[in-house]
Amino acid sequence: METERVTEFPFTHLDRRPRKRARLGWDVPQAPKAQVGMFCGQELGNVTSFASLMAPSDHTTISLFDKEVARNGSPPWREDDKDGHYMFSLGENLTSRYKIQSKMGEGTFGQVLECWDREKKEMVAIKIVRGVKKYREAAMIEIEVLQQLGKHDKGGNRCVQLRNWFDYRNHICIVFEKLGPSLYDFLKKNNYRSFPIDLVREIGRQLLECVAFMHDLRLIHTDLKPENILLVSHDYIKVPDYNKNSSRSPKDSSYFKRIPKSSAIKVIDFGSTTYERQDQNYIVSTRHYRAPEVILGMGWTYPCDVWSIGCILVELCTGEALFQTHENLEHLAMMERVLGPLPQHVLKRADRHAEKYVRRGRLDWPEGAASRESIRAVQKLPRLQNLVMQHVDHSAGDLIHLLQGLLRYDPSDRLSAREALRHSFFTKDNLRR
Numbered sequence: 563m564e565t566e567r568v569t570e571f572p573f574t575h576l577d578r579r580p581r582k583r584a585r586l587g588w589d590v591p592q593a594p595k596a597q598v599g600m601f602c603g604q605e606l607g608n609v610t611s612f613a614s615l616m617a618p619s620d621h622t623t624i625s626l627f628d629k630e631v632a633r634n635g636s637p638p639w640r641e642d643d644k645d646g647h648y649m650f651s652l653g654e655n656l657t658s659r660y661k662i663q664s665k666m667g668e669g670t671f672g673q674v675l676e677c678w679d680r681e682k683k684e685m686v687a688i689k690i691v692r693g694v695k696k697y698r699e700a701a702m703i704e705i706e707v708l709q710q711l712g713k714h715d716k717g718g719n720r721c722v723q724l725r726n727w728f729d730y731r732n733h734i735c736i737v738f739e740k741l742g743p744s745l746y747d748f749l750k751k752n753n754y755r756s757f758p759i760d761l762v763r764e765i766g767r768q769l770l771e772c773v774a775f776m777h778d779l780r781l782i783h784t785d786l787k788p789e790n791i792l793l794v795s796h797d798y799i800k801v802p803d804y805n806k807n808s809s810r811s812p813k814d815s816s817y818f819k820r821i822p823k824s825s826a827i828k829v830i831d832f833g834s835t836t837y838e839r840q841d842q843n844y845i846v847s848t849r850h851y852r853a854p855e856v857i858l859g860m861g862w863t864y865p866c867d868v869w870s871i872g873c874i875l876v877e878l879c880t881g882e883a884l885f886q887t888h889e890n891l892e893h894l895a896m897m898e899r900v901l902g903p904l905p906q907h908v909l910k911r912a913d914r915h916a917e918k919y920v921r922r923g924r925l926d927w928p929e930g931a932a933s934r935e936s937i938r939a940v941q942k943l944p945r946l947q948n949l950v951m952q953h954v955d956h957s958a959g960d961l962i963h964l965l966q967g968l969l970r971y972d973p974s975d976r977l978s979a980r981e982a983l984r985h986s987f988f989t990k991d992n993l994r995r
């Protein structure tokens with residue numbers, strides 16, 4: 563088996579379902595230029611003119627002075643971009659404590675940068691939140707949630723650890739332990755090839771442990787998705803992918819598929835996390851992972867996280883998002899195709915915005931479909947049982963039974979995270995037999 567260490571995840575493959583806003587490279591200059599950028603603007607000017615006034619014998623002094631500026635100097639003040647994102651160059655300081663090494667990711671709330679923590683002497687991931695009031699306010703809630711999670715952590719709660727936070731030039735900066743690639747990044751880099759079932763089991767267990775821990779604290783994540791689940795390590799092994807590439811030669815890079823060396827994961831992004839409250843019915847979750855009660859406006863609570871986990875586990879087994887849609891009625895029709903008809907008592911609870919999806923007590927499908935393509939997209943989906951059987955070589959029966967519990971339409975019938983952890987998919991000796 564070939565082993566290799568991933569140092570970065572260049573996104574060269576065509577993204578079949580881009581969910582993050584695509585960004586141009588303008589805010590991350592090329593590395594060599596960025597290194598020069600350590601001595602920025604006026605500060606560089608000052609240092610240079612100061613140096614030119616000095617005698618040659620003073621050069622030791624100036625180089626020490628240079629180093630001090632490099633260590634503690636701040637870059638010149640710059641305008642944020644039009645969306646309120648912080649502008650930076652690689653190699654610059656973010657306060658005197660952190661040095662920016664690379665950009666690791668980006669989301670709605672801001673950018674995540676890999677930084678060197680001079681005080682703790684370790685790499686960290688810093689989320690620099692957009693300098694916009696609503697994102698600043700959301701960041702403060704995220705910090706409060708992270709502090710709450712940290713306070714109750716008895717070790718290994720599977721939530722990313724908060725290391726520090728500060729307000730810098732109108733940007734809330736949240737310092738996290740540095741983790742590896744997200745499950746989504748990993749799948750993408752692996753050409754959307756599925757994970758082995760035993761890895762899906764380990765990831766599922768940790769994810770449910772994390773969510774059970776959050777629910778015990780009355781917290782609902784509301785945005786669970788493969789992008790928000792990070793592998794702790796970058797390491798992976800390459801194994802021959804017999805299924806898909808049996809006719810290919812081992813010289814062909816796609817002959818191999820990647821498997822993470824360690825199954826350890828952590829959940830990130832608590833920006834949409836909320837305390838359990840009565841009558842929450844605003845829209846939550848990223849589309850593909852959104853529960854039916856959210857779409858139907860029935861009000862949602864803890865079970866909406868459990869639904870997302872069901873969708874994520876299917877995705878890890880197949881490599882592709884289960885419900886690839888951008889439209890409510892089509893989404894509900896996809897659910898019916900995969901999971902069977904929505905019960906009348908659930909459809910009856912649709913609010914006034916969603917009642918247009920219901921006709922004579924059942925889903926208005928295919929009559930209400932927007933197009934033939936939409937009907938075809940729904941028709942081509944298999945039943946849950948068939949989908950799992952196509953991709954899973956052993957423990958398929960247990961997994962199907964678990965998924966049927968996680969993906970129950972009525973949130974009050976759905977398994978809780980704790981109940982799911984006691985399911986035979988996790989408790990049985992599921993080694994290959």
Ligand SMILES: Nc1ncnc2c1ncn2[C@@H]1O[C@H](COP(=O)(O)OP(=O)(O)OP(=O)(O)O)[C@@H](O)[C@H]1O
Binds near residue numbers: 687738740742833
């Ligand atoms: N601790 C970490 N270690 C490594 N990478 C991280 C870490 N935290 C975040 N990232 C990377 O940054 C990306 C964006 O982070 P995050 O999801 O927290 O931002 P966001 O703006 O809240 O996103 P969203 O748009 O999903 O709400 C992640 O998908 C991941 O690639």
